[in-house]
Amino acid sequence: VGDKVLSLVEYGADGTPTADSVKPLIDGGTEGYDGQIHVVVPYYTLDFAGRSWMFPKRNTVAMCTLASNPRKPEHCILFVMQGGQQGCWKHMARQKVAAGEWEAVNPFGDGRDFNTDDPSDMKWITERSIERAQQFNLAKGTPLGESFDKAYFFVLGVVKSIIPAIGSTNAIVAALSVAEAIKIVGACSQVTDNFAYLGAGAGFSTQLQSLVLDDLTKLPIKMFFPVTAETTVGSFKQEIIDSFIF
16 A cells, blocks of 8 residues: 555656645554554655554464474464364365365365354364364363363454454544544644554553654654543543644
8 A cells, every 4th residue: 555655656857746646645553442543645754664663563483383392272273274284274175175075276186265254164173273282281271271162262363363343442543544634635734743543441542653754763742631430521522622732
């Protein structure tokens, strides 16, 4: 997306970007109770690629570790998902193809991949994950060693990398993103310059930070709105409004 926004920029005779061709990018996202928005203006703010360090990295585990030396219950689940040996989805799928129960998805005789939204597929992965965890003494004291329901939802969390979607956080980030679009189109207020972080896990706080092309040393301005038992929706709303500078 960032490359696409940059590709839309046109240049004048002097080699500088023309104002009409610079299209701002508003990006909003949430993760649990936290959220953030980015307002990226090509050649005026830090581009999207330069912000990659701000996004969480996905942890990966080598297949040799998953196959021979699993150290956590999650490793057992990943092995069932990704491995090719007996007890893994790929091995089972090939057997189904060979028996004529499933159709091959390629010339090598591989069967279909698992569907994370299919309860029967997830039940199979859960059962095999429990067996593998028991084999390597990793089930006791973990969800894979408790009831099947707990193991099932634990497997879902690993397979789908589920991060709970919090409706209030989604609504706030969506509203902030729309507000930025209105400010840009209507020129009715100062546009966020150019990153805002929302933390709503304990109370409510935001951080505003300017990410520029040649300066990443600016400290964020933090606003904290404490929520107590006496806080009402009206007072909370008014406190936020009063903190804005237009």
